[in-house]
């Protein structure tokens with residue numbers, strides 16, 4: 001069961017006109033919310049980011065926050081599995097092809113929820129490989145746009161090499177990875193680039209920052225030079241589906257001693273405990289009447 005423009009229906013029956021601006025221009029935004037034991041994780045933060053993305057690209061938000069929650073809980077409850085990756089997308093709608101915004105088009109809303117795919121335990125334990133590339137995307141990486149051809153091309157570089165991610169540098173500085181944020185550890189200090197138009201403000205990034213701060217792990221937001229990334233003791237990727245994942249090989253060279261480091265082990269444990277706590281609380285914000 002998926003959701004399209006007000007209806008719940010089987011995916012085979014969900015159809016979008018070819019003139020949808022999402023199809024023609026990639027003119028839309030999206031979110032991916034991890035759902036653990038049917039409890040959406042950090043839902044308000046994801047909906048807040050969706051509202052911001054919509055405002056930045058000037059697409060009318062078709063639902064109030066309480067309505068979004070209501071619809072998405074119904075979708076979660078309609079799935080036969082508990083842990084889900086809930087995808088939602090809003091485009092500017094269907095209109096005759098013209099770059100300028102159409103008048104009166106209704107935004108297209110699509111949501112689906114698939115079984116959640118997180119890294120297998122062996123990968124968490126052994127760590128992942130990553131490649132690096134120049135970040136050649138546009139300068140509004142803070143918007144969660146569905147126009148992802150830049151990210152797809154960059155991701156494919158590491159996919160072709162059998163690696164988990166492509167870590168990106170712009171003007172000699174770390175930005176993020178093709179579908180994750182990046183953290184660096186050097187002599188016990190956790191470093192990550194500050195939020196800006198050059199990176200997506202990750203929801204997992206925020207969780208990791210909060211967990212570090214709440215547990216006395218030193219963390220600094222600052223520009224990180226490419227050479228600091230290459231000389232790091234530890235490198236981590238964070239995203240809603242990867243959670244926190246250690247990178248142990250970068251462009252074929254070992255990161256630190258080539259194994260996930262002690263600060264990663266601590267953060268991974270804190271993250272799992274935090275998830276468990278959220279699931280146990282089973283909290284769902286009030287839905288609309």
Ligand SMILES: Cc1ncc(COP(=O)(O)O)c(C=O)c1O
Pocket residue numbers: 032151176177178179180181199200201202203204205238239240241
């Ligand atoms: C480019 C990019 N950066 C960072 C992230 C991590 O964001 P989040 O933690 O909200 O999943 C993603 C997630 O898809 C992404 O595509």
